Structure formats: structure tokens, C-alpha cells
Amino acid sequence: METNQYLDVFIDESKDNLQVVNDKLLELEKEPTNISLVEEIFRAAHTLKGMSATMGYEDLADLTHKMENVLDAIRHEQVNVSTSLLDVLLQSLEYLEEMIMDIADGGEGKKDVSKVVTQLQAIEAGEQPISEVESNAATLAESPVDHQMKVDQFEETVIHQATSDGQQVHYIKVTLSEDCMLKVARVYMVFEVLEQNGEVIKSVPSVSELEDENFDQSFEVILVTGISEEELEAKIMKVSEVSEVKIEDFNKLMVDQPTVEQKAIKETEIQEEEAEINQNSKTSEDGTKKKSAGNKTIRVNIDRLDVLMNLFEELVIDRGRLEQISQELDHNDLKGTVERMSRISGDLQNIILTMRMVAIDQVFNRFPRMVRQLTRELGKDINLQIEGAETELDRTVIDEIGDPLVHLIRNGIDHGIEMPEERKAAGKPETGQLLLKAYHSGNHVFVEIKDDGQGINQEKVIKKALENGVITSEQVGNLTDRQVNELILASGFSTADEISDISGRGVGLDVVKNTIESLGGSIEIDSVYGKGTTFSIQLPLTLSIISVMLVIVQDETYAVPLSSIIETAVIKDTDIMKAHNKRVIDFRGSIVPLVDLKEVFEVPSNGKEQDEFYSIVIVRKGDQMAGLIVDSFIGQQEIVLKGLGNYLTDIFAISGATILGDGEVALIVDSNALIK
């Protein structure tokens, strides 16, 4: 098959479409009468069906088709939106996702979905035995062959709603002059005028036919608008080569439509249903509708971006080398050119890095469904709020952050938020709140997961930590509240009394902590017992290129990330004091412990005597500081962050490596690990 080259596009677009279906289904649960949502879901499902049929994935197309039938029934108001119906639709969606994933992994996209298909058919048939026939009829009515101004039930609903909102519905017939050369352009201009003033509900011939110039001299549209017939007519006539505009009140034309009354009855039914569902879900109404911006974008394969990044990294290494050479040669023209090149490559770096930035929404968007499912499984009542989904992060971080977040959210739902009865007894609202929030701050992105559940029971944590040997009984007295909370991140720890399916699968929160730290981030816990818990994760904006200070320890070169450095200093040995047998200095009024990198890294001595002056790099982690003793500073440099490979993981106080201008490898110091 010659479809391979399209496979990537197919998978990408299918994922997009499934995401749309997912988002809209969840919105639909909040507003069950919003038919325009159904319309959007239907469109996405329809596209998916078409694409998968073209690609030869019959099972996928088949299941989508069944879903489509149900959606069709919904939008024609033959089936009412209910929670159980959404369950089935979401279940089908899950299967579709699995199929797409299978295809992406090189599979056939086949799956036994007979159960859900039966359910879909039951909904379709059970509620309205003739829906299949009717939906076929509806498709026919929609089909572009039909040249009469007939509206289907969906369009009728919109019109009806518009009328009751005080909007006017116009039937407009536009005739172009006979000698019109650029009919498509004129049609486009007319539509622009129309869309500025209202909403086009239907056009005959259809928009795509109009675009293909597949019409004679005239076309008809139905427009919902706030402006009068005369004004509209004047506006359309302004478009050149329009010979005639005929506008009539559409409702007058349709007065003898028989279905209007029936529909009104149905609508009241739906409103009742809606009230019921709202009562059940108690979801907060999110009034803001996100419109996808019509940005000019192209799809670029991520691999290409990675290659671009790698090439650029090579360039950065050579840039370092060039800068070094020009310093040594001290040639003015060369220096000037190298400086300019450095500046340009700096700009280039910014562009490449921003190109790799992805909105965290990509990770967040799967959570609403997950939370919905978990709450139903556990019988809890939880409202998930998401803030700052548009916050951007480097793709490499995005790829890694998903699992830790899933873990934390599951944890919050399972252990954090209590059952509705318990909440009531504790005097809290029955609906638990779970807030997922992302925001930028400086060179970092923060992600917070906040619940108003039972909080961390510190006594229980300490007891458990003692049992599991995470801490010793002597240590207990010295722990601050925060340190106690952070014990739950230690390995071999789980406070849930029973191992449940939701969290506590034997992997603890330590996995979360490790993943985040391997990304160069950190995690903190704030918790008030009985009130709730906040996990806040700090992540670097980008992982690939960072600024460092290069330092020399004996004969070895190390890189200290600039983000953790406060300043560098040279001190005399007489300034070093002893406290608790540890060397400390007085740095701007605060006592800062010293860490000798030579000792920590067991650097082989080069035989030189330490003179009376010490070079110190002051680093910080949160509020704590430490002074790293080095032999000398080389200077500040942009470096490309590289891992030590998959073999050497968890090397103490080393977060990675980089390749210097001379081709040698320098290790990057993880100063966080050096501050206790």
C-alpha cells in the first residue's frame, strides 16, 4: 500500500480529532443541551471515520461509524444526553485511542469492540428504532445534491434558539451579474460580509461547492443576525458584481413547518434532563469558550526538530571553540566576526528553543476524563479545575512529566479527597476540589496539584516511616513539618492502609520524585491536616542548553549551572570558621557551610599546595546556601546538556555532562544534591 507516507499524518490528525471528541464530550456532560457541541463531536468523528476508511482500518472506521450514528441521533434529538450514554461514548473513545496507539506502534489497529458496539447499537435502536433510517435520511438532506432550502432538525434548533434570543433569521438569495469573472472571489466577499454581521447557518449550494464554482449565478443562505434586512442588503450590494439581493424573514417562510411544536416539547424534556444531570455532576460552569485560533501553522515532524536541535548543539560546541581560539589569537577582525556569530547563534538558539515549546495542555487534556472515571469508580465527588493549560514547556519535559502528574493526581483522588459522607461529617462541601495549575516564573515553570482533602497525617507518616526504616527514632525530633511531609516521597513508603487499584501499585511517590529530579526539577509538599495538600513541582523551561560556570578542581573541569549560583567569591583561609566541626563562612551576614568539591568528588590531587586564598562558588537550593570550594574559575559559558547515558544513572551530585570546545567531556555539578 502506498499509504505509508500518510501514516504519520493520519495518526497525528486522528489523535487531534480524538482529543476534540474527548474535550467536547466532557463539555457536553456539563451542558447536555448544547447541540453545537454534538455538532463538533460529530464533525471530528466523521473526519476520523473518513480517514480511517481511506487508510484501510476497517475496525476503526466501523466503530467510529457506530459512534457517529449515536451522535447523529443525539443531534436530531432522538436520544437524550445522559451520563450512562456518555459512559458508553467515552468507552468507545478509549477503544478508538487504543486502536490508534496500536497503529502508531505498527499494529493493524484491530480490536474486539463488539461489546461497546452492542451498547452503541442498543442506544441507537433502543431509544429510537428507526434512527438508522432517519440518520440516513438526514445525511441525504445534508448532501449537496439537494438544492432546496430545507433545514434539518439541528439547523432548526439553532434558528429557533436565535429567534427566541431576539436575533433575526434571514433568508438571502444573492445573484451575481452575468459577466462576473471571479465568481468564487465574489462569493467569498459576500460570505465575509455575512459572517461579519451574523452567522451563516446554511447555504445552498454548500460552501465547498461554492468554492469550486459549482453553481450558476445565484446562491441562497440562511443567516442569523442582529441587523435589519435593509442594512444587510446595502452591505451585500457593496460587493461589486452582485446584481441582486433578495432578503426575506426566514421564519415567515417556515411558518407552516410542522415540527416546531414537537420540538418545543422535546426541548422542555431536555431541559428537565439537563437540570437533573447538573444536579448529579455539580460541575462548575465554565463560561469561557476557547476558540481555536486560526494561526498559520505547519506540522513538522518532531524528529526533524530533534535533528535541528542536535545540529545546533554541535554548532554551540564549535562556537565555544571559536570563542576560545579568537581569545587566544587576539585578532580584532576575527574577534568581531566571532562576536557577531555568537550573537546570531544566540538568537537562533532562542528561536529553536521556542519552536520546541509545547503547551502543557497536551499533558493536562487527558486528565478530565481520567478524573471523571476515577471519581465514578471510587464513588467520590470531585471537581477538577485546570488553570494555565497554555503554559509552554520544552517538549522533552512535556514527554516526561505526564506520568508523574498522573501519579500525583491519582494519589490526590485516592488518598487525598475523602468520600462525600466523610467530607460532610468534617463540615466540608461534599464536592472535593482538585486544582491543576501551571504557570511561568523566571526560568522555571511551576505545576501545582492542590486538593482540599484530608491532608497528610503527620503522625501516621512518622509511624510508617519508622516501621519501614525510612528514618530512625532519633531523627524524628529534628524533622520540620515540611520534612515530615516529604517523607512520603521517600522510597519504600506508602500510607494507604490498603493497596488499591488507583494508586499504590507498589510504586511509590519516590518514582515521581526521581523523575522530576532527573528533569532538573524539584517537588515540594505543603499540607495542612484536614484541610488539604498541595504538591508543587518546579521544572526548568528547557533541558537542552543551559548557562554554566566552568570551574577547575585540581586537573578536572566541572560545570555549575548558573541558575543555582548566587555569586562567586575569593576568600582568605582566615575567614573560614568552624562550627560543629564543619567549615563555614560568614557570607553577607549568614552562615554558609563550605563543601570541598575535591573531597566530595574524590578528585586525584595534582600535588599543588592550597594557598591562603580559596575560590568559592556560592550556590543555593531554596533558602539554603552552600559554598563550593574549587581551585579556579574559567568563566561563564553556554553549554549543551547531555546525559551520562542510560548506563550511568544516579551518580551522586552529577546531573549530566557536556562537551567543551576542545572536545573533552565536563561533568555538570548538581548542587542541589550537595545541600542537605
Add this chain to the structure above:
Amino acid sequence: MTEENVMNEKVIVFKLQDEEYGVPVSYVGSIERMQEITRVPKAPTFVRGVINLRGIVTPIIDLRERFELELTDYTDSTRMIIVSIEDKDVGMIVDGANDVLDIPVEAIEPPPEVVGSVDVDYIRGVAKIDKRLLILLNLDKVLSKEEVSKLETVESS
């Protein structure tokens, strides 16, 4: 494993002390001359450090140290064999690498078990070809994390 279906196994032969060892060609990415190695502090003792292998930071282990053989200075014939197992790329320092051999599967025997000898699990088998004796390595075990994890626990205590 496909090797079991094929009658011959192609191996890269390298020297260590006086003995010859073999690793399957399929694992070997390249063979490199010695170059500057950056020491990695607190890594397992047999990990010499990391090198810049054409832009990729690659860890290097010293097989003499790994097999607890006597350590000698590196010479002109010393090589680094870059192997990749699963997703790990690692370079192994050996005394010399200069041969590729086809070993018939039936020539491979399990490692000899002698009473009192230390059971070393990184030897997969021994192949006898003409008068040469080849020790076939179990690369997973050679790079075994056991030692690494042992070291980690020392650190954290």
C-alpha cells in the same frame, strides 16, 4: 534471540591478559582507539569515566578491572569496544581487538564448572576453534548493575 536459529555466530575477538574473548558482532557498534576519558566521581570502580564519542557522551568500563585482573598501562594496541545492549551504550577497554570469527554453534560449550572455582555468571560459554579457546561473554552480566547498586547503597548510608 536470532543467534540460536543460525548455525554460525559471528563474534569480535578481543584480548585480555593472555586470553581471548568474544562478543557477538550484533552488539558491537564500533571499535575505538584510546582517547581522553573524563573521570566520573563515585561511579563503580570499573567505570573509568566518560568519553565524547562523536558528540555522544559514552561511559567506558575497564574490563581488566571488571574481571579483577591485574591492571596494566594502556598501550598502542589498547582499544575501546563500544557495545550497545538494550538502550545502553558502553565502551569496554580491552588489550586489543583484531579478529572477527564465525563460531559454529555446536562448538560452544557451557562454562566449565570446577569445584572450588568462583562462579562467574558473565561467562556464557567457551568455544574451541582449532587450538584457540574463546571465552564468550554474557554482556548483560558484564555490565551488571549489581555492583553499581551495591555502590549506591554505600553512598547513601
